[in-house]
Amino acid sequence: GAVVSQHPSWVICKSGTSVKIECRSLDFQATTMFWYRQFPKQSLMLMATSNEGSKATYEQGVEKDKFLINHASLTLSTLTVTSAHPEDSSFYICSAVLAGGADTQYFGPGTRLTVL
Amino acid sequence: DAKTTQPNSMESNEEEPVHLPCNHSTISGTDYIHWYRQLPSQGPEYVIHGLTSNVNNRMASLAIAEDRKSSTLILHRATLRDAAVYYCIRPYNFNKFYFGSGTKLNVKP
Numbered sequence: 001g002a003v004v005s006q007h008p009s010w011v012i013c014k015s016g017t018s019v020k021i022e023c024r025s026l027d028f029q030a031t032t033m034f035w036y037r038q039f040p041k042q043s044l045m046l047m048a049t050s051n052e053g054s055k056a057t058y059e060q061g062v063e064k065d066k067f068l069i070n071h072a073s074l075t076l077s078t079l080t081v082t083s084a085h086p087e088d089s090s091f092y093i094c095s096a097v098l099a100g101g102a103d104t105q106y107f108g109p110g111t112r113l114t115v116l
Numbered sequence: 117d118a119k120t121t122q123p124n125s126m127e128s129n130e131e132e133p134v135h136l137p138c139n140h141s142t143i144s145g146t147d148y149i150h151w152y153r154q155l156p157s158q159g160p161e162y163v164i165h166g167l168t169s170n171v172n173n174r175m176a177s178l179a180i181a182e183d184r185k186s187s188t189l190i191l192h193r194a195t196l197r198d199a200a201v202y203y204c205i206r207p208y209n210f211n212k213f214y215f216g217s218g219t220k221l222n223v224k225p
Binding site for chain 2: 045097106110
């Protein structure tokens, strides 16, 4: 149980284009999902909190107009990287919260974004 | 700010127990302690979590100090597949996870 998927697993795009990444909780409903990114040889960095039916909240320093987050249902959150540039190349990982008690987060497998 | 402290790296021999320490001296009374591990190019994998009592599951055991300021993840018999970066996390500010640098575990055959 508690499986989270991401699509696509990797994507290569040209500079200036937009890329959408999907995060799905497959066997549970998640009112809260989180988005992280991870640069090579670094730890995960929290980008934003995605709450179903409301606007996402972004961590300090993360541009909300560049990283658009939509949490349209209890099983799906999307991250759109708008006008991507090479410095946005990173490993993007989502997590979904299994509600109740510890509020454990379950992570997706990640999406490797390469911007040329 | 991860608010947890872990050694950067540890090494173990295969089939021997491994004790991975974590300090979380500022943890509040209601915050759970979570442990995850991550292999290269993969998302973090849930290992175990606990609040006050020691916890066991099929992957590991979690020993939590009585004052809750530290905890130890115990892998009873390390295998080569256990080589990963292990993260100890305490939630902060509405259950957000701020990852530290974790402990890179190397398992020698």
